[in-house]
Amino acid sequence: xxxxxxxxxxxxxxxxxxxxxxxxxxxxxxxxxxxxxxxxxxxxxxxxxxxxxxxxxxxxxxxxxxxxxxxxxxxxxxxxxxxxxxxxxxxxxxxxxxxxxxxxxxxxxxxxxxxxxxxxxxxxxxxxxxxxxxxxxxxxxxxxxxxxxxxxxxxxxxxxxxxxxxxxxxxxxxxxxxxxxxxxxxxxxxxxxxxxxxxxxxxxxxxxxxxxxxxxxxxxxxxxxxxxxxxxxxxxxxxxxxxxxxxxxxxx
Amino acid sequence: xxxxxxxxxxxxxxxxxxxxxxxxxxxxxxxxxxxxxxxxxxxxxxxxxxxxxxxxxxxxxxxxxxxxxxxxxxxxxxxxxxxxxxxxxxxxxxxxxxxxxxxxxxxxxxxxxxxxxxxxxxxxxxxxxxxxxxxxxxxxxxxxxxxxxxxxxxxxxxxxxxxxxxxxxxxxxxxxxxxxxxxxxxxxxxxxxxxxxxxxxxxxxxxxxxxxxxxxxxxxxxxxxxxxxxxxxxxxxxxxxxxxxxxxxxxx
DNA sequence: TATTTTTTCTTTCTATCGGAAGCATTTTAT
DNA sequence: ATAAAATGCTTCCGATAGAAAGAAAAAATA
Numbered sequence: 059x060x061x062x063x064x065x066x067x068x069x070x071x072x073x074x075x076x077x078x079x080x081x082x083x084x085x086x087x088x089x090x091x092x093x094x095x096x097x098x099x100x101x102x103x104x105x106x107x108x109x110x111x112x113x114x115x116x117x118x119x120x121x122x123x124x125x126x127x128x129x130x131x132x133x134x135x136x137x138x139x140x141x142x143x144x145x146x147x148x149x150x151x152x153x154x155x156x157x158x159x160x161x162x163x164x165x166x167x168x169x170x171x172x173x174x175x176x177x178x179x180x181x182x183x184x185x186x187x188x189x190x191x192x193x194x195x196x197x198x199x200x201x202x203x204x205x206x207x208x209x210x211x212x213x214x215x216x217x218x219x220x221x222x223x224x225x226x227x228x229x230x231x232x233x234x235x236x237x238x239x240x241x242x243x244x245x246x247x248x249x250x251x252x253x254x255x256x257x258x259x260x261x262x263x264x265x266x267x268x269x270x271x272x273x274x275x276x277x278x279x280x281x282x283x284x285x286x287x288x289x290x291x292x293x294x295x296x297x298x299x300x301x302x303x304x305x306x307x308x309x310x
Numbered sequence: 311x312x313x314x315x316x317x318x319x320x321x322x323x324x325x326x327x328x329x330x331x332x333x334x335x336x337x338x339x340x341x342x343x344x345x346x347x348x349x350x351x352x353x354x355x356x357x358x359x360x361x362x363x364x365x366x367x368x369x370x371x372x373x374x375x376x377x378x379x380x381x382x383x384x385x386x387x388x389x390x391x392x393x394x395x396x397x398x399x400x401x402x403x404x405x406x407x408x409x410x411x412x413x414x415x416x417x418x419x420x421x422x423x424x425x426x427x428x429x430x431x432x433x434x435x436x437x438x439x440x441x442x443x444x445x446x447x448x449x450x451x452x453x454x455x456x457x458x459x460x461x462x463x464x465x466x467x468x469x470x471x472x473x474x475x476x477x478x479x480x481x482x483x484x485x486x487x488x489x490x491x492x493x494x495x496x497x498x499x500x501x502x503x504x505x506x507x508x509x510x511x512x513x514x515x516x517x518x519x520x521x522x523x524x525x526x527x528x529x530x531x532x533x534x535x536x537x538x539x540x541x542x543x544x545x546x547x548x549x550x551x552x553x554x555x556x557x558x559x560x561x562x
Numbered sequence: 563t564a565t566t567t568t569t570t571c572t573t574t575c576t577a578t579c580g581g582a583a584g585c586a587t588t589t590t591a592t
Numbered sequence: 593a594t595a596a597a598a599t600g601c602t603t604c605c606g607a608t609a610g611a612a613a614g615a616a617a618a619a620a621t622a
Binding site for chain 2 (some may be wrong): 060061062063138182183185188192195196197198199200201202203205212218274
Binding site (some may be wrong): 332333343344347361363364 | 579580581582
């Protein structure tokens with residue numbers, strides 16, 4: 059087994075279970091515990107794990123961007139479910155706006171059979187997922203190319219987005235908190251998402267259940283600013299009443 | 311066994327298993343490990359593999375459609391040759407503009423080792439071919455997405471291009487004729503290419519030998535408007551003197 | 563609570579293996 | 593015949609993993 063395989067296996071174990079134990083991993087991979095610790099050191103340096111006494115836990119510090127490949131693999135079922143729910147609100151002829159998130163990607167797949175959609179996005183992945191030979195009109199923002207997320211960022215994105223008005227937009231975030239509102243990792247993400255919200259009649263916030271009661275680095279805005287929240291599990295009563303009192307529709 | 315056979319076998323093994331091990335492959339093909347590493351180097355440069363200590367793993371974020379669209383093209387060798395010639399004019403720190411052509415794609419590959427390049431393009435394929443982890447700044451026009459060519463078109467492309475000035479731009483065309491100038495298939499291609507020419511200090515026209523004395527649908531402009539023509543075979547004396555009398559540099 | 567014991571962690575050292583680069587030789591293509 | 597590509601060899605360097613010793617943290621015990 060290659061060292062990189064071991065490291066990746068540890069990472070996926072970590073993402074699935076939320077924690078790993080040094081002694082278990084050493085037995086499983088038949089290496090010394092020092093070797094496992096070195097793997098965990100690397101994962102920690104990459105911001106993916108947090109070492110603890112006896113093992114490591116998933117990094118709940120949401121200020122770091124996961125690699126695209128890892129991000130795409132976490133809670134795939136939940137994201138697909140959310141995409142299905144969002145798709146129910148998209149009809150033939152709609153003008154929609156999708157951000158560079160995994161949920162947006164799944165949403166495109168879900169609505170592949172719709173007609174006459176006009177789609178605006180800053181995500182290349184979304185473009186590459188488009189149905190073939192459809193009658194859609196697709197506009198991409200352009201801007202500074204961010205290779206790690208296959209999307210565009212920067213001033214240009216905002217000014218293009220501001221030129222359009224759409225029926226519905228789907229945005230995601232890294233954390234959702236009653237006091238801090240919803241938050242994301244990077245300034246440029248936040249600025250872009252604010253522009254998205256300005257341009258859309260109805261804003262759908264796609265958040266899987268793991269994002270609740272978490273805060274990340276940059277504050278986007280108050281939760282009341284979005285029109286609907288779509289998630290994959292029934293939120294707590296507290297959150298439900300919070301959404302209701304802020305006039306935010308809730309779908310799950 | 312031919313080298314290319316070995317490389318392809320390694321690739322299919324990689325795709326099937328997700329990884330390969332240098333020492334195993336060396337034994338299996340009865341060559342030294344250095345040879346295997348060189349094969350893996352090539353696969354890595356093609357973006358198909360990711361080398362690691364002891365072997366290589368599959369590159370997860372790869373677009374398998376790319377080789378297909380390239381293979382569909384005619385005279386691939388000639389276009390590679392042209393790209394090499396163009397690359398000789400691109401240095402560290404340059405600002406360049408690439409259109410959505412196969413030649414542009416090969417040009418990016420040729421200049422992968424340059425530093426501090428600022429690249430402006432309307433081609434998604436070019437974006438996907440960018441070297442990983444480089445220090446380039448890459449700006450994409452955005453605009454209406456043309457699925458068949460994985461590029462952007464429309465008014466937005468022009469207005470973005472007009473905002474920038476670059477040292478060098480590479481454009482292609484479908485036909486080259488002394489009377490009709492150079493021509494292309496579609497209106498939107500022509501408009502975009504004109505914008506490209508406005509924004510560049512030096513315009514390189516990339517045309518393989520099959521394009522000479524051909525005319526296509528939309529006239530772009532006179533041949534004298536470009537600064538240099540790059541092709542893959544020595545043109546006729548007639549063409550050579552025509553270029554000379556129009557102050558167009560010629561590289562082949 | 564204070565002390566001891568156990569477990570885990572960090573650091574350092576070392577052996578081994580894999581990899582990069584340069585050079586020489588063979589093979590292939592033009 | 594010549595140039596270009598492919599291959600193998602050698603040397604040097606860096607990565608990996610294990611071992612050992614001391615430090616630190618947690619657990620157990622008095």
